[in-house]
Amino acid sequence: MDTAFLTRWIAGIADAVRAERDRLTELDAAIGDADHGANLDRGFGAAVQALADDPPAAPGALLRLVGGTLISRVGGASGPLYGTAFREAGRSLGSSGEASEVSLADLARALRAGLDGVTRLGSAAEGDKTMVDAFAPAVRALETAVSAGAGEREAFEAAASAALAGAEATVPMVARKGRASYLGPRSAGHEDPGAASCALIFAALCTADQGHG
Amino acid sequence: MDTAFLTRWIAGIADAVRAERDRLTELDAAIGDADHGANLDRGFGAAVQALADDPPAAPGALLRLVGGTLISRVGGASGPLYGTAFREAGRSLGSSGEASEVSLADLARALRAGLDGVTRLGSAAEGDKTMVDAFAPAVRALETAVSAGAGEREAFEAAASAALAGAEATVPMVARKGRASYLGPRSAGHEDPGAASCALIFAALCTADQGHG
Amino acid sequence: MLATTREREQLRNVKKLINSAETVVTDALRGLSAAHPGLRVDPDGRTVSRSGGPTPGKVGLVSGGGSGHEPLHAGFVGYGMLDAACPGEIFTSPVPGQMVTATAAADGGAGVLYVVKNYTGDVLNFELAADLCAEEGVEIASVLVDDDVAVRDSLHTAGRRGTGATVFVEKIAGAAAEGGASLAEVTRVAEEVNARSRSFGVALSACTTPASGRPTFELGETEIELGIGIHGEPGRSRSTMRDARELAAIALDAVDEDMPLSGDALVMVNGMGATPLIELYVVFAEVAEQLAGRGVRVARSLVGDYVTSLDMRGFSVTVCLLDEDLTRLWDAPVETPALRWGR
Amino acid sequence: MLATTREREQLRNVKKLINSAETVVTDALRGLSAAHPGLRVDPDGRTVSRSGGPTPGKVGLVSGGGSGHEPLHAGFVGYGMLDAACPGEIFTSPVPGQMVTATAAADGGAGVLYVVKNYTGDVLNFELAADLCAEEGVEIASVLVDDDVAVRDSLHTAGRRGTGATVFVEKIAGAAAEGGASLAEVTRVAEEVNARSRSFGVALSACTTPASGRPTFELGETEIELGIGIHGEPGRSRSTMRDARELAAIALDAVDEDMPLSGDALVMVNGMGATPLIELYVVFAEVAEQLAGRGVRVARSLVGDYVTSLDMRGFSVTVCLLDEDLTRLWDAPVETPALRWGR
Numbered sequence A, B: 001m002d003t004a005f006l007t008r009w010i011a012g013i014a015d016a017v018r019a020e021r022d023r024l025t026e027l028d029a030a031i032g033d034a035d036h037g038a039n040l041d042r043g044f045g046a047a048v049q050a051l052a053d054d055p056p057a058a059p060g061a062l063l064r065l066v067g068g069t070l071i072s073r074v075g076g077a078s079g080p081l082y083g084t085a086f087r088e089a090g091r092s093l094g095s096s097g098e099a100s101e102v103s104l105a106d107l108a109r110a111l112r113a114g115l116d117g118v119t120r121l122g123s124a125a126e127g128d129k130t131m132v133d134a135f136a137p138a139v140r141a142l143e144t145a146v147s148a149g150a151g152e153r154e155a156f157e158a159a160a161s162a163a164l165a166g167a168e169a170t171v172p173m174v175a176r177k178g179r180a181s182y183l184g185p186r187s188a189g190h191e192d193p194g195a196a197s198c199a200l201i202f203a204a205l206c207t208a209d210q211g212h213g
Numbered sequence C, D: 001m002l003a004t005t006r007e008r009e010q011l012r013n014v015k016k017l018i019n020s021a022e023t024v025v026t027d028a029l030r031g032l033s034a035a036h037p038g039l040r041v042d043p044d045g046r047t048v049s050r051s052g053g054p055t056p057g058k059v060g061l062v063s064g065g066g067s068g069h070e071p072l073h074a075g076f077v078g079y080g081m082l083d084a085a086c087p088g089e090i091f092t093s094p095v096p097g098q099m100v101t102a103t104a105a106a107d108g109g110a111g112v113l114y115v116v117k118n119y120t121g122d123v124l125n126f127e128l129a130a131d132l133c134a135e136e137g138v139e140i141a142s143v144l145v146d147d148d149v150a151v152r153d154s155l156h157t158a159g160r161r162g163t164g165a166t167v168f169v170e171k172i173a174g175a176a177a178e179g180g181a182s183l184a185e186v187t188r189v190a191e192e193v194n195a196r197s198r199s200f201g202v203a204l205s206a207c208t209t210p211a212s213g214r215p216t217f218e219l220g221e222t223e224i225e226l227g228i229g230i231h232g233e234p235g236r237s238r239s240t241m242r243d244a245r246e247l248a249a250i251a252l253d254a255v256d257e258d259m260p261l262s263g264d265a266l267v268m269v270n271g272m273g274a275t276p277l278i279e280l281y282v283v284f285a286e287v288a289e290q291l292a293g294r295g296v297r298v299a300r301s302l303v304g305d306y307v308t309s310l311d312m313r314g315f316s317v318t319v320c321l322l323d324e325d326l327t328r329l330w331d332a333p334v335e336t337p338a339l340r341w342g343r
């Protein structure tokens, strides 16, 4: 995968977030503060713009630029968290003399680093009803696909459906992190907005791959 | 008519105002500030109480007490206006060595004095969409009945229906006095709350008379 | 005292933070008293005055009117502004007796000025009170505030309403009185402020009085009222919702048409009671920018809830054309619950 | 710039005094700037600081958070309180870049204290900013405000929210900083105020964000939310409407259970944005009376809109147990748009 693929991925996330903006906001209204859709729309919109303004030469630099843009434009909880995820993913791809192509295994490692960044910063574990509940199973699915020697399409589809399942599994959970935790038991019965947006991010890998193929 | 009659009259007004409190307030909400029902309920309730606490010996003193109570308890535009009406009516019945009985002609003269007090204080003329539009025709009807030698019942009924007709006639008027005047042409199409309450006051003369007969 | 069942039912329906419609004014005055040791509050007698009593030799300032406009007037009692206020029932002018008590609490021997908003009820009751006090030998003067351009002035009507300019009159006349001016001079200053001030108000929603429990009028989802007063009355006309820029222009046009704007101005963007501050600042941004475009400099300003109409959503704009004297009096120290600087 | 048709449609539906959902924060900052010459406002960069710049040798105080809580925080920038504030989007923590700019505007060489309300977003973004500023050689300390007793504190959750006590922390730490205290001392004072403060909030209605145009939750005609935060989140539980007396008791019980009340207290009854002042005074009357019944003296108080949640109806009560030092710092002069005395 090259910068073109990753650029398509980010553009696909931005499109999906814009299309689902109202749904994300509604999910956040139920157990948060009704801004998640607007936050990510602003952030990924800015990321697409940043990539267009000054296209990075290498995949690592590209992901770091996306992460930095999210941090500097989103705010809220999701800005630093997703920003860190992309930044750490970019960092894991090496910082000097970067390759212009990354393998599926590289990407899986990068996303694992991103996930580690998120849990380090936010200290949420799976089951806390956060984006981690979609992120973690998606990374595991990717790693499993890599171990099994699967192709990109197959791997991305596995990751996307793991993320989606993870997001859906947040519905009955009682939140222990983020704003939803203030609701205590009342947070149960609603999908976590960050988990829902994380599912969109992994689904966009498939779209980017199809655009490629 | 004696103080017992007048006491019944005031009690009858208080009852009518309480029963019609919501209607008066709604009329006032449409073209005023939604307090006319509460204002008069408070005022005539207090007047009934004042008469019970310290029953005046003469009709003039009774009407003056009612007027003073309205002034000191109602506030708003209607407090000073109705208060002045009753006070001036009481004054016209003489202030020393007052008779304990007043004739229909005395009462007509007293209410004329009350009306004069209202127009002097508020400088509203008929057609301005105020209580004067019910008050003035009612006094005229009373005076006509007196000239024609009518009995009390007949005279009161004439006054009451003149007041009611006068109140109803305020509906199409454009207000030129009081709060409703701020609405300009939009005040048309609504009955004036003060005219409506004035009709209740004259209707209560009939009830007081029936209670007597 | 617990609310009756019917009252409870009602207060649940309108969801107001009150104990009962009957006690809301008294209860709020109890709260005012507990919050402001600088005030002497008589919740039952319904008067509020400076806790130190009248200032000997100073002209006293008294105002009052219906409740539901908080912080007006009780929130403006204190050094540099009012000496006493008398709050009536919700939207109902106070009675002469309250005014007489307030006058006694304000009378330092140099006469007392009544600041009266131009409503028939306020005018009549203050007139009756002035007569009673004059009989007692207190020198009384009155200034009638009538700044609302939504109402056409005419000899044959009740005239324009008094709204936002009341705050300006009370502050500036209060400073003059505190500075030792005579009753005639304080009255002149108050009249001048009124003459140089105009207001226009817009409602996005009606208000609900505790007693009636129902909105004073109904507005559709996209309807607004232009030219409203401060008692939940409908305005001069109904219109459709616009953005803040257009609403500011409508208000300023109405003001400018009545009193051509120029020079330095004191400008208030006032919330009607349920308008968030962030929205008032948005309106103020438009007002200030458009005034600049009309060659008017916003020299002094107030943004917030000063003359409200219970839980109405909306705003009013008041403009007062300043001169040097009025600016100096505006800047003079003031120490009241709702307006404070320099002390 | 005119709003797009879709935006216009939306703003008509929600009837807010704005130009567009996208520009509301910028527009409000333009208004703040026009109204308060004592502030330096960058509406696009979203920072607000004292117009005189940093005070050399003084510890700087910076706070910030999502917009929609006005006057918090920008309304508390000025002498004796904050040096700079950075407002985020509506209900969205600001980004580290804003905080870095605000820090530069606050840094007088004696270090900078961040006053951070305990929300994941605020905490994370201020952490990132602190790292960046520390790299630049600025000494940074942070105090986390977490006064809301509606949320159970626990190691495994995000912890209690920061709400009303933020005003107390900013005022009292601001006075300490103005008095020349060191960064360590200002931080200690801020932490002490937070430790001695608790809040509880009640909503009679949800709020509507400009972007979504819909209430954040729906309440029936007789329903209320108990234990709400300041972002339109639903509370801990839904209940039925009560009178002011009972609601005050519910709030005070919740506070007292978490922090037994005694002695002298600084008490705030805060409106959520669309609550008329008359109702806040009614609530304050009950709060003060019930505190007296619990042996607590209301030594100092605030009644009004200080930490709001857009157009939510409701109130919060915050109690801070005072000692002599804190009382002295509370009484020290302050000159900001929303809090002013002694100057």
Ligand SMILES: Nc1ncnc2c1ncn2[C@@H]1O[C@H](COP(=O)(O)OP(=O)(O)O)[C@@H](O)[C@H]1O
Binding pocket: A028, A032, A033, A035, A036, A039, A040, A075, A076, A077, A078, A079, A081, A118, A121, A122, A123, A124, A129, A130, A131, A132, A177, A178, A179, A192, A193, A194, A195, D091, D092, D093, D120, D121, D122
């Ligand atoms: N500590 C945390 N760790 C991981 N994810 C978190 C954490 N706190 C919040 N989140 C995620 O952030 C989402 C909310 O993002 P957003 O609404 O943009 O920010 P905010 O909560 O500040 O309004 C939540 O739905 C959740 O998935």
Ligand SMILES: Nc1ncnc2c1ncn2[C@@H]1O[C@H](COP(=O)(O)OP(=O)(O)O)[C@@H](O)[C@H]1O
Binding pocket: B028, B032, B033, B035, B036, B039, B040, B075, B076, B077, B078, B079, B081, B118, B121, B122, B123, B124, B129, B130, B131, B132, B177, B178, B179, B192, B193, B194, B195, C091, C092, C093, C120, C121, C122
């Ligand atoms: N100048 C006036 N002359 C006669 N009646 C008046 C005048 N102004 C007002 N009114 C009467 O008073 C009524 C309103 O009374 P009320 O609602 O109790 O007082 P307010 O208008 O102060 O709220 C009006 O409906 C009208 O009939």
Ligand SMILES: [Mg+2]
Binding pocket: A028, A032, A033, A034, A035, A036, A076, A179
């Ligand atoms: Mg959110």
Ligand SMILES: [Mg+2]
Binding pocket: B028, B032, B033, B034, B035, B036, B076, B179
């Ligand atoms: Mg009325």
Ligand SMILES: [Mg+2]
Binding pocket: B033, B035, B076, B077, C066, C091, C092, C093, C121
């Ligand atoms: Mg009235």
Ligand SMILES: [Mg+2]
Binding pocket: A033, A035, A076, A077, D066, D090, D091, D092, D093, D121
């Ligand atoms: Mg947020």
